[in-house]
Amino acid sequence: MAAPIVVGTDGSDPAGDAVDWAAGEAGLRHRPLHIVHAAEIWPYQVRRFTEGSGAVSRAGRAILAETEERVRKRHPEVRVTTSLVVNSTVTALRDESEKAFELVLGHRGHGGFAGLPLGSVCLRLAGRSAVPLVIVRGGDGVHGEVAVGHDLDAEPDGALHYAFDAAAVRGARLRVVYAWQISAALAQSGYSVDEERMNDEQRARVIETYAPLRERYPMVEVVDEVLRGHPVAALTRVSRTADLLVVGTHDRPRGMPRLGSVSHGAIHHAECPVAVVGPS
Incomplete structure (x- = not known):
């Protein structure tokens, strides 16, 4: 069976947006959807507490049932499963997504989702997830374009490959964005830059890095x-x-991924869903 799209929910409006996005993604990619709600039962947050553990778990089951019904009505073609996990939110989502295709979250939530605003959960998972993490926010319709931020100093396989694949699945245009700056020291010294020449040189480097993927996705x-x-x-x-x-x-020592300042800024300021993708 194809690896599922995993989405976390706490019943909030942003989580509902994330579920809708994930269900649409599952339909596009012909993958199952797995909906997860994490319940922390403090101070007894241990796995021996099952789905029958009190009001928190009853509320969690209600959220999952309502969310599953929402998906089945809007996307009847998508195979849906659910899971109520008694564990910390970050651990639950990381564990549930280990064999997933990608993990989807809303940009914010409320205390019912493991007692943390979902923004905190997103930041803790971004750069640590074993699979691409999609943070759903903004977006006002279909524009027919996927954008990817490119770093010429990083390995191109992860984010670029995911972006080409996402554009292909959607039948969308792909916009490869590379922004460059001169150092503050050079700027203060009055160093003159031939901006047009620099743009042309950098563009040639950008095109060279994604050329194999363009052949793969003609x-x-x-x-x-x-x-x-x-x-x-x-x-x-x-x-x-x-x-x-x-x-x-x-990448950082021992193979652990690290969320850079640009990706961190994009998560906070982007006005559409953001996919955070580690190196392949």
Whole structure:
């Protein structure tokens, strides 16, 4: 069976948006949808407490039942399963998504979801998830475009591959965004930059890095956007007319991924769903 799309829910409106997005994604990719609610029963937060453990678990079961019904009505073609997990939210979602295709969360939640605002959960999972993490926020319709922030100093396989695949699945255009800056020291010294030449040189490097993926996805229309400016500002701007923004993480010692400052900024400021993807 195909690996599922896993989505976390706490019954809040942002979680509902995340469920709707995940269900649509499951339909596009012909994958099952697995809906997870994490219940913390403090101070007895141990696995021996089962789904019958009090009001918290009853509320969790009600949230899952309502969410499952919502998906079945809107996406009857999607196979749906649910899970009520008594554990910390981050641990529950990480465990449930270990064999998933991707993990989907709303950008915020409320205390019913493990007692933490979902924004905190997102930040703790971003860069630590074994699978792509999609944080759903904003978006006002279908624009027919996927955008990806590209880092010429990082391995291109993870975020770029995911972005090409996402664009192909949606029949969308892919916008590859690279923003460059000169150092503060050079700027203060009055160093002169031939911006047009620099843009052309950087664009050539960008095209070279994704050339193998363009051969693999020949039907995907690709637009390059190379400019001088702050990467977060550039990604925030393109997110206003994108259906999905893709950003990557960096490797750090012992193979653990790290969420960089640009990806961190994109999560906070983007106006469409953001996929955080680790190196392949």
